[in-house]
Amino acid sequence: MPPQPPLQQPTIFGLPLKYVSLLTLALQNAALSIVMHYSRVSIHPDLAYSPATAVLLNELLKGGISFVIAFLRSPLLSQPSNVYPLTRRRPLYSLPALWWAAFSDVCGEIFSADAWKLSIPAILYVIQNSLQFVAISNLPVATFQVTYQMKILTTAAFSVAMLRKTLTGTKWLALFFLAIGVGIVQLQTATGSGHRSTPAPTSSNLVGSAQEFHHHMSPLKGFGAVTAACFTSGLAGVYFEMVLKGSKADLWVRNVQLSLFSLIPALLPILYSAPSAADSHGFLKDLFRHFGGWAWATVSIQVFGGLVTAIVIKYSDNILKGFATSLSIVLSFLASVVLFDFEITPAFLIGASTVLSATWMYNQPS
Numbered sequence: 105m106p107p108q109p110p111l112q113q114p115t116i117f118g119l120p121l122k123y124v125s126l127l128t129l130a131l132q133n134a135a136l137s138i139v140m141h142y143s144r145v146s147i148h149p150d151l152a153y154s155p156a157t158a159v160l161l162n163e164l165l166k167g168g169i170s171f172v173i174a175f176l177r178s179p180l181l182s183q184p185s186n187v188y189p190l191t192r193r194r195p196l197y198s199l200p201a202l203w204w205a206a207f208s209d210v211c212g213e214i215f216s217a218d219a220w221k222l223s224i225p226a227i228l229y230v231i232q233n234s235l236q237f238v239a240i241s242n243l244p245v246a247t248f249q250v251t252y253q254m255k256i257l258t259t260a261a262f263s264v265a266m267l268r269k270t271l272t273g274t275k276w277l278a279l280f281f282l283a284i285g286v287g288i289v290q291l292q293t294a295t296g297s298g299h300r301s302t303p304a305p306t307s308s309n310l311v312g313s314a315q316e317f318h319h320h321m322s323p324l325k326g327f328g329a330v331t332a333a334c335f336t337s338g339l340a341g342v343y344f345e346m347v348l349k350g351s352k353a354d355l356w357v358r359n360v361q362l363s364l365f366s367l368i369p370a371l372l373p374i375l376y377s378a379p380s381a382a383d384s385h386g387f388l389k390d391l392f393r394h395f396g397g398w399a400w401a402t403v404s405i406q407v408f409g410g411l412v413t414a415i416v417i418k419y420s421d422n423i424l425k426g427f428a429t430s431l432s433i434v435l436s437f438l439a440s441v442v443l444f445d446f447e448i449t450p451a452f453l454i455g456a457s458t459v460l461s462a463t464w465m466y467n468q469p470s
């Protein structure tokens with residue numbers, strides 16, 4: 105039998121998309137924690153934007169961008185002869201007719217019979233994205249990042265249960281170390297040893313003012329939220345991987361389906377907490393109350409991250425995704441020392457290095 109040619113891996117700017125997307129995800133994760141944290145804690149609670157608006161915007165933008173990509177990738181646009189497959193010669197179509205055909209084709213794929221499968225990860229992701237706001241508002245950035253690594257544990261558990269993956273002894277040992285590492289970091293944050301005793305924002309420390317509102321943080325609430333988010337992350341990620349790799353449907357079509365199903369749970373809290381007619385300034389004005397530059401930056405980074413996550417799950421898997429995010433701990437921790445006046449304690453160093461070594465060990469080929 106002649107040797108099989110290697111599978112063509114997609115590339116971007118000549119580099120393998122797989123590694124570019126993993127590195128991008130690591131940088132995105134680091135940027136998101138810092139910007140999201142700052143957008144919440146640097147502002148007085150009375151002037152805070154609504155996380156529900158951010159979650160809704162995230163889904164609307166992600167779904168819109170995914171739709172445009174799915175549309176532009178339509179085979180009808182690249183090979184117009186597909187429009188009428190029975191025609192022998194390449195016909196001349198008017199551009200609007202071609203676009204309409206491609207638009208109808210993509211819509212047909214989106215509203216296909218198996219679209220309902222995306223409803224489960226969609227609801228889970230909306231819950232997770234909302235929990236993330238609770239967690240990040242109540243924990244220091246680095247602690248949030250390290251604790252959030254527990255999702256490697258839940259992802260592994262759901263991968264074994266749902267994708268029938270088998271894990272070697274080394275990988276389970278790595279998961280055990282991961283839990284210990286996360287525990288050490290939790291312990292030192294609970295005793296409050298991660299902050300300097302006299303937070304003093306300086307003009308040279310641009311975002312030092314984030315310290316001013318640290319007394320509003322409730323670590324217990326933060327850890328509760330982050331633990332729940334780890335469960336939804338593992339379950340939703342593995343479920344999305346299962347749906348994506350179990351069918352031939354296009355990644356971007358799946359993303360649109362995911363966003364469409366997310367709209368309902370994302371809208372519910374907005375409608376539920378709508379101000380009374382007397383206090384209302386109109387639906388849109390209420391929605392975007394205090395929604396400033398930092399809030400837009402948070403949503404943009406989240407939208408970008410959602411799109412990159414989908415690429416990572418498609419071209420790598422949830423395990424490599426864990427590796428990428430562990431790299432982001434190092435980045436965001438270093439940034440927190442500079443930006444939020446975070447103090448490096450020996451306990452944090454031991455905890456963080458245990459988490460990083462465990463992540464490295466977990467990602468070793470068996």
Ligand code: C5P
Pocket residue numbers: 166229230232233255336337338341344359362409410411413414425
């Ligand atoms: O932390 P984790 O990796 O589970 O986070 C995944 C994030 O990516 C969530 O915010 C989710 O909304 C987003 N996502 C997405 N599209 C996908 C998969 C995940 O927007 N196809």
